[in-house]
Amino acid sequence: MSSPESQSRFTYPSNYSFPHHRLNRVMRDSSKTPIVLVACGSFSPVTYLHLRMFEMAKDYCRQNTDFEIVGGYLSPVSDQYVKPGLLSAEHRVKMCTLAAEDTSSWLMIDPWEAFQSYQRTAVVLDHFDFELNNVLGGVQTADGEHRNVRVMLLAGSDLIGTMSQPGVWSQQDLDHILGRYGCFIIERAGTDVDQATDSLARWKHNIHIISQLIQNDVSSTKVRLFLRRGLSVRYLLPSAVVDYIEQNKLYVDEATAAEKEKEREMLATLSKKKATT
């Protein structure tokens, strides 16, 4: 658990400690700005695309920015976030952990958000900023110079699309997330990025749009639909996650009405796409 100062600002799940075992504490290039990527979401279940978002951001940073990525985190949302198909935080955190351990040398899972009441994304980013800079003391250059780490949100374009929808995010939070921190947005089929970012123009300098050069349209909803129908999901998710789903017989229950509706919408979009090609 963190210092007493943090306890007035944040609430903590019991037995929590901030994971930092894969954080790069010494920068490779002192001329750059150290950043940490944070992806917030349901991850029910985590897919290869969720993991690949980090690799795409890494390539983008190297080619287009003066940022040096020193760490990457998946932050699964709390069980209190009401969404169709949201499995318990325990299973979601376990699947994300298996995925990161199985496939990556730099990704970590932070269970802070998952194992407590719902926390807004602005608060989640503040939590990372606090743990990285106030508690751990940031990172160092090769010469031992201290640097604060900048926290940045990593998300798909559907998420940024919701930021222009009235009533979903508070203006104050948007200013905090996009003005103070900034974000990387991975283009996602079905969302017009220009339209999605139109009303966010005042934070344009802090919004980095990343094209998917190899399109991958996998989604957790599609994976859940396949599982419910007894279809294979191998090679859409890391094997360790597929094994975990099978061992625990996850996502085999009858879909809720809300989920069936989501599946219907998805199938309609897929057949429309098929008809036009």
Ligand SMILES: Nc1ncnc2c1ncn2[C@@H]1O[C@H](COP(=O)(O)OP(=O)(O)OP(=O)(O)O)[C@@H](O)[C@H]1O
């Ligand atoms: N195929 C994809 N392309 C780009 N971004 C994606 C893709 N799949 C997920 N993301 C992004 O990953 C983050 C976490 O997403 P989330 O867990 O909600 O996954 P999802 O696949 O969209 O889930 P669901 O299908 O249950 O709505 C979000 O920012 C989302 O935009």
Ligand SMILES: O=C(O)c1ccc[n+]([C@@H]2O[C@H](COP(=O)([O-])O)[C@@H](O)[C@H]2O)c1
């Ligand atoms: O902070 C907010 O106001 C806010 C509003 C809408 C969505 N979010 C976050 O966006 C993430 C992805 O949501 P979803 O519905 O696409 O799975 C999830 O982590 C939510 O906490 C956050």
